[in-house]
Amino acid sequence: MIGFAGWMPGVGTVAGPSRGKVQCSASREDVVIVGAGVSGLAAAKLISEGRSDLSMTILEKSDDVGGRIRSDVVDGYILDRGFQVFIEGYPQQGELLDYEQLDLKPFLPGALVYCEGAHHLVSDPLRRIQDTPESLVSPVGTFMDKARVALLRTKIANLPLDSILQRDEYTTAEYLRREGFTSSMIDRFFTPFYQGIFLAPLEEQSSRMFEYVFRMFLSAPASLPSKGIGAVTQHVAGPLRDKIQLNTGVKSISMNESGGGTVETEDGQRIEAKVIVVAADPPAASALFGDRIESSKPRGCANLYFSSDQPPPISKPILFLNGEGRSAGVVGNTCFPSSVSANYAPVGKTLVSTTVIGDDVHRSDAELERLVKSHMSEWWGSDYVNQWTHLRTYKIPYSQPAQNVPFSASKGVEVGRGVFVCGDHRSTPTVNGAISSGIQVAKDTLKYLSD
Template identity: 35%
Template structure:
């Protein structure tokens, strides 16, 4: 470790999620003495993976998008051993399952896009035009568009109510964690662009491999685990054990609720909750790495994770991930299992539930007009970053942490 990272810190970063890791990394790179304090036993925040009896269990279903600029800048994608999903999804509609896939990546799926099979000719033309605009226009133009709800944007694009309600809404509900398509259309267009230009994957070692790689790039002794912060003080931070860490600069990089507690008066958006159920199955109910979505809304989405990455379960066992909006209420798991029988067309009575994860603030609510990036400055020497200060995505969290480091350095520069 370089001597410049020894001694009393000049900056304390609270929270080792993606935003905190990005901020700490950028500050360390230019010679700031940084301490990164994390309350739990590992980095990653909501992006963690548990190992249990040979299973890899992400704390809530997540996917990794290779097209994000911050991902390309910060991560060694090869070492993550990424395993791709099918470029598309299957939507279970009132008239049966509909498969939508990108014909430029999977030409064999082009037949499903013939008019009348999945979408009408008008819907196909509207979706093609929407996709081309989002994929090809400069990002700056997408960001400057007038903001409205995603539902209004899809209607304005010429998509029919049937296409939206039976196909796009079920898919986007899993992206936004809300089923009214009330999320900012600016964010939707950026997400749609990233889906077209990138590949959705999972690391072979679970989604937690992403923050683990970022943490591994920090200098020794910067990251301190199991060190919860009770209060931000005038001189630094007070830990829950009563000790203090002094620093002229404090960056709060926690979830929105914790950030509001540590920085009283900080306005924060509401949060979206999601619950993910993991089931072990003797044989795969779907022999392909494809995401399924449910137009009834009973299940947000489901997939056989071991078809994406066989490393997620012991040999000879399939692992199925299924998510629902909200928390794990009594009886919900039984309802989910019955719906999975319909979706997969198989008897699910013998499926073994491994665990269920509820994430209360999995994503920030992002109604229009939603600012795609907010300053991280809160007060003299005090900063706040996270996806709730940008967009609810890996890109948003990393970009907010990047902005925090940049503003910290700008404010401390001579003159």
């Protein structure tokens, strides 16, 4: 889910009781949810709203809710755990989230691509007509490439949304070639932009997900909640806080043939439940359910944050892409989140976010910091970059599931009778996909308990 499609890790600490160790306690609940990421929280919220009489416990191994959608506050800066943007057009987010309360701050459409020694604009002429002249003369692709983008825009905008994830499928690289785009356009724009979303080469990415995400970018802005991406999960967790146990890992789950089962926690609790929901990524879910959960190669990334006492060289709320490829440096994309929302940095300061994908993620923290600053010095000048202060590095080995060809966005959520699993790996690897999966599990849970 991490990646700037919106996955892809709340500010502060959630109020939710973290209970002390219980060696041999036994209790009964109607519903136990394992994992307080966005999918588990979505399921919990909708189950609670559908049946307020049900007892429920939400078990979260870490010290806060959010899973991969979390933010930290460090020296007054808001650091999202892995650079993510909130794509407002995703259809099922609106069923769960109050956009007004999130106070969304939009990015400008398009991006500034670094190539040939400068940043060049690629923009959406229908949403930013004033940017059209600059975008047309940029060396990112040919004039015909830009005409083909407009044609592709029209084509995908007219597709029924429900049909996109069932269309004929290719790798995204092959799809773009079939659409007539030149290598220059693919290498300089589509590759860095969509690798920032999918965290993998376009040869390892389904064209179905490309079209789906492309459609979402057409329908509404990409933005950041004014107080960090973690505000999304904090928002959903609000009315559920008295049901959440933090710092409570799950050791095992045993399923009953008649339905439901028993959850045993790492601190010795045994909880019998009519319904068990595991809201976790495939490695964690398969540790509990074995081969009932299919495995996939995870996609990871590293996100390095820096602070600056100086304003950004370009103050637009826009994404900056590496249009020269990995051989030119380790950074795939960068932005200044404090240019999108002033809350991301103290007054008079600037927050810098840089994202690294691929094999470079496995380098040491010290080497990554050195390589990132060296790369960014080519873009912004060494005088500016040398005064950056490193704030934190996040290495996220499982940022999102793979979406290789063939790709299906509709995977089963039932593991056993009264036992369900949800997460972005059951749908699309997006915030919307995680929420959609949680919504489906909530519906199935309420139906199961009513039968």
